[in-house]
Amino acid sequence: MTADTPSPALPPYMHRRGLMLVLSSPSGAGKTTIARRLLEQDDELTMSVSATTRAKRPGEVAGVDYHFTSLTEFDLMVNQGKLLEYAKVFDNYYGTPREPVEQALAGGRDVLFDIDWQGTQQLKEKARDDLVSIFILPPSARELERRLTSRAQDSQAEIAKRMSKASNEMSHWAEYDYVIINNDVDSSVAKAHAILTAERLVRRRQVGLSEFVKGLQAGV
Ligand SMILES: Nc1ncnc2c1ncn2[C@@H]1O[C@H](COP(=O)(O)OP(=O)(O)OP(=O)(O)O)[C@@H](O)[C@H]1O
């Protein structure tokens, strides 16, 4: 085949099983920043938009950053089984709506989650084979506090609360498949994307490989 001959398309029975890519970290380490950049770079990745009872921050958009709900609405979602996982984090409830995730995965798309360790444990129990988890660490405690402060979206009391919970959150780092120390954003995004690329190539995620190889063997 010459350089300008197009490669033959793969057979239609070959497709990829979607995966669930989870980012967790202490608040302020950089999950949202990394998630946004990954979504910009990768068309096959869809963000799971969580429901939360927390108040909207300045600049946040309902339905994009979160589905902002009352406690009553959140309880209803829980009771109707509409959440794949949920947890209380910093005195508010957060949860993952089930339907959009199931639809995306069924369509062969990958889903990105920005959730805490409690949610990750619940997803792991339900779908271990489809889950890839990354824990993001800040380069130092001082830098974590600086990031929370410079984000300028939470009160001093809220920042103090998040700093006081950071140690407990970080104690779960070893439950994750991968760890990235988020010093430089570009480098962290590149690392997260490399993980995603490699995990997509895991054998069990490539449906139809056996038939494909049989076809190759028959043709040689
Ligand atoms: N590598 C980095 N270097 C410097 N600043 C960063 C880096 N990564 C993120 N930031 C900044 O740190 C602040 C917190 O980041 P971000 O909101 O992404 O954290 P988060 O982990 O999603 O927090 P939360 O759990 O509270 O949602 C933001 O102002 C962001 O721009």
Ligand SMILES: Nc1nc2c(ncn2[C@@H]2O[C@H](COP(=O)(O)O)[C@@H](O)[C@H]2O)c(=O)[nH]1
């Ligand atoms: N278990 C879940 N945790 C979630 C979900 N959505 C967000 N989060 C986590 O909450 C904290 C605080 O978020 P913030 O936006 O108020 O700063 C952070 O650790 C998120 O990862 C969810 O659906 N389930």
